[in-house]
Amino acid sequence: MSSGTALPSADDLLVLLAVGRTGRFNTAADDLGVNHTTISRRIASLEKSLGGRVLVKAAGGWELTDLGRQALTAAERVEAAVHGLVAEPGRADHLKGVVRVSATDGFSAYIAAPAGALIRSRHPEVSVEIVAITRRASQHRSGLDIEIVVGKPQVHRAEALWLADYTLGLYGARSYLDEHGTPRQVGDLADHSLVYFIDSMLQVDELDLARRLTVSMRESVTSTNVFVHVEATRASAGIGLLPCFMADRHDDLVRVLPGQVEATLAYWLVARPESLRRPEVAAVVGAIRETVESQRDALAGQ
Incomplete structure (x- = not known):
């Protein structure tokens, strides 16, 4: 920084911190109790003092530039210093x-x-x-x-x-299996309908790969929400490909073909x-x- 250039304001840095964390001027304004115009003015002031852009427009909000990330590190030190001044004695671990x-x-x-x-x-x-x-x-x-x-x-x-691996397995309601029979081998699945995600709206590759375990099954009730999968399966809409940690909570659901048809994600x-x-x-x-x-x-x- 050349001589005569204004040092960045601590207030401007704290505004950048709020925008960097939320990605949005409006949300940062709400968090700080100011208006959108104040946020814009503070960011402009910071960019002027630093001699470059600290934020760039991105899909859904704002992202930090390389200069912005450097400034954010300084802003975090300012925040820590301020919190240190107002912390209660004996409450060094106080978080908010x-x-x-x-x-x-x-x-x-x-x-x-x-x-x-x-x-x-x-x-x-x-x-x-x-x-x-x-x-x-x-x-x-x-x-x-x-x-x-x-x-x-x-x-x-x-x-x-x-974080963790989790397992998807096939489940049927007791009432459904009593009426339609329990699959004993993978080939039997062709006689049953599947409860799972809407294929055309599935955005996660791993969940799409799991569907390939059941390619012979025609679709029944499908949804973007896994709780709908569980409840539709409990209501006998078909056999559901469900997370075990969710399905095993329900006594009316029975695991089908365990060890033969399952996916670990x-x-x-x-x-x-x-x-x-x-x-x-x-x-x-x-x-x-x-x-x-x-x-x-x-x-x-x-």
Whole structure:
């Protein structure tokens, strides 16, 4: 930086921190209690003082440039210093803030939600927002701190951490199997209908590969939501290809062809390095891992 150039303002850096974490000016404005115009003005001021762009427009929001990531590191130090000034004596571990998590429907309900409750019991001023969606890892994760996806993701400027394997198996309702018979071999599946994802709307390659285990089956009730799969199977719509950790919770569902027709998939956690450096995000990641570990046998269908 040349002599005479204004140093970046701490306030401007903290605004960049909010935008970098949320990916959106409006959300950052709400978090900081200011308006959108103030956010734009602060970012422009920061870019002027640094002599370059700190943000670029991306799909769904804003992404940090290389200069922006350098500035964000400085912003995190400013934030840590401010928190250190106002921390209560003896409360060095005091955490607060909002952590936004995206995960599949089943993971959201049975892993992320209990992990969120665990966080609230330990850190009452940390809020966990859970967005339930089944998709590939986003290349532009605006507004999200943590993503949980199925299958190893190919991501840039982010870290991908394996969480656990889980098993998909075939299940039928007792009433359905009593009426239509229980398949005893793979060839028998051609006589049955499948409950699974809508093929044309499936965005996850690994879930599409799992469908190939049941190519002889005609489709019955299909949905983008795995809870619909479970309930349609319980209602005798057909045989469902279901996550074992969800289906095994229901006594009226019976596993069909175990060991012959099943798929092992993996949950992965994706987050930007700057998100993982936030203590509240790191705490949520730890709670998710703890919850996964407590349910590892159920996830594996054991």
